[in-house]
Amino acid sequence: MLLSVLSCLCSYLLLSVSGGKVPEAEVQIEVMHRPFLCHRKSKYGDILLVHHEGYLENGTMFHTTRTHGDKDAVWFTLGIKEVMRGWDKGLKDMCSGEKRKLIVPPALAYGKEGKGKIPPESTLTFIIEVLEIRNGPRSHESFQEMDLNDDWKLSWNEVKEYLRKEFERHGYPPNDTLHENMVKDIFAKEDENKDGVISSREFTYKHDEL
Numbered sequence: 324m325l326l327s328v329l330s331c332l333c334s335y336l337l338l339s340v341s342g343g344k345v346p347e348a349e350v351q352i353e354v355m356h357r358p359f360l361c362h363r364k365s366k367y368g369d370i371l372l373v374h375h376e377g378y379l380e381n382g383t384m385f386h387t388t389r390t391h392g393d394k395d396a397v398w399f400t401l402g403i404k405e406v407m408r409g410w411d412k413g414l415k416d417m418c419s420g421e422k423r424k425l426i427v428p429p430a431l432a433y434g435k436e437g438k439g440k441i442p443p444e445s446t447l448t449f450i451i452e453v454l455e456i457r458n459g460p461r462s463h464e465s466f467q468e469m470d471l472n473d474d475w476k477l478s479w480n481e482v483k484e485y486l487r488k489e490f491e492r493h494g495y496p497p498n499d500t501l502h503e504n505m506v507k508d509i510f511a512k513e514d515e516n517k518d519g520v521i522s523s524r525e526f527t528y529k530h531d532e533l
């Protein structure tokens with residue numbers, strides 16, 4: 324709440340300084356259902372399990388995760404541009420069980436190019452239901468969970484062990500080649516000073532803000 328007030332204030336100040344530049348595209352959010360009980364709300368860095376349906380401007384559905392019951396629901400990390408920016412902006416502060424309709428302008432979706440079935444310059448409508456919210460790898464809790472020897476650094480093996488456990492938890496068979504490749508990617512991005520470990524600072528303060 325405080326944050327959103329601050330960011331409104333900031334954009335107001337920016338606007339008055341720059342003499343009214345074009346406001347940034349916004350996602351239109353409509354809460355369709357909010358559960359009575361809400362233990363925690365989604366924040367940047369969380370991983371969300373969602374069902375979603377996507378519609379084009381003429382009402383044609385171009386995608387749904389509902390064809391095979393709950394099997395096709397998807398996990399993604401909020402706030403790190405893993406998904407289109409409209410989702411990062413439109414799925415904050417959600418409760419598990421909440422359902423929203425998002426109307427996403429092209430600038431926050433597939434833009435001038437479009438993609439596959441989505442024509443260029445499409446405003447897209449999504450119906451999104453959050454089934455589950457978990458601490459993403461960015462949270463302090465997950466750092467501690469990953470840091471097996473409590474030295475405040477993540478070694479290659481600690482990250483790999485974490486991936487193996489996460490895969491297992493989601494019902495995927497462990498795959499050493501895949502995990503090695505993922506760890507390599509993670510270290511390439513996260514180990515900024517290339518000392519072979521990911522420090523808590525390197526881990527926590529990175530994609531914190533968009």
Ligand SMILES: *[C@@H]1O[C@H](CO)[C@@H](O)[C@H](O)[C@H]1NC(C)=O
Nearest residue numbers: 379380381382383440441442
């Ligand atoms: C809706 O728009 C899409 C993309 O332009 C097009 O392929 C589809 O045929 C349209 N459907 C209807 C019912 O007009």
Ligand SMILES: *[C@@H]1O[C@H](CO)[C@@H](O)[C@H](O)[C@H]1NC(C)=O
Nearest residue numbers: 496497498499500501502504
């Ligand atoms: C393990 O992952 C590699 C790399 O992604 C893939 O090529 C291979 O097929 C996977 N092996 C199994 C048994 O799933």
Ligand SMILES: [Ca+2]
Nearest residue numbers: 470472474476
């Ligand atoms: Ca460690």
Ligand SMILES: [Ca+2]
Nearest residue numbers: 514518520522
């Ligand atoms: Ca490091």
